[in-house]
Amino acid sequence: MARIVFADEGKQAKADLGVSLRKIMNECGIRMRFACGDGRCGICLVRIARGMEFLNEPSDREKMILELLKSEPDKRLACQCIVEGDGEIVVSTQH
Numbered sequence: 001m002a003r004i005v006f007a008d009e010g011k012q013a014k015a016d017l018g019v020s021l022r023k024i025m026n027e028c029g030i031r032m033r034f035a036c037g038d039g040r041c042g043i044c045l046v047r048i049a050r051g052m053e054f055l056n057e058p059s060d061r062e063k064m065i066l067e068l069l070k071s072e073p074d075k076r077l078a079c080q081c082i083v084e085g086d087g088e089i090v091v092s093t094q095h
């Protein structure tokens, strides 16, 4: 089980492995816009301040979008993040 910290909102959640960050955000009431939901639009960009190693590797499509957005290495698309390791993941939605 991972612990997800939403630094900007002051909220925390525990998440089972295999759960998407999007689902966790919805359950926590984190307000973020999701448009396509499958890693094409880039609207759900977040900063993973800590715990990137506890998330899945970005797909080729996510990498392409992150590159188009000229995002830093600590950014991910929330709709594409899956919790894959037990640890603390700190997310910033106000990057």
Ligand code: FES
Pocket: 033, 034, 035, 036, 037, 038, 039, 040, 041, 042, 043, 044, 077, 078, 079, 080
């Ligand atoms: S909602 Fe479009 S990339 Fe996440």
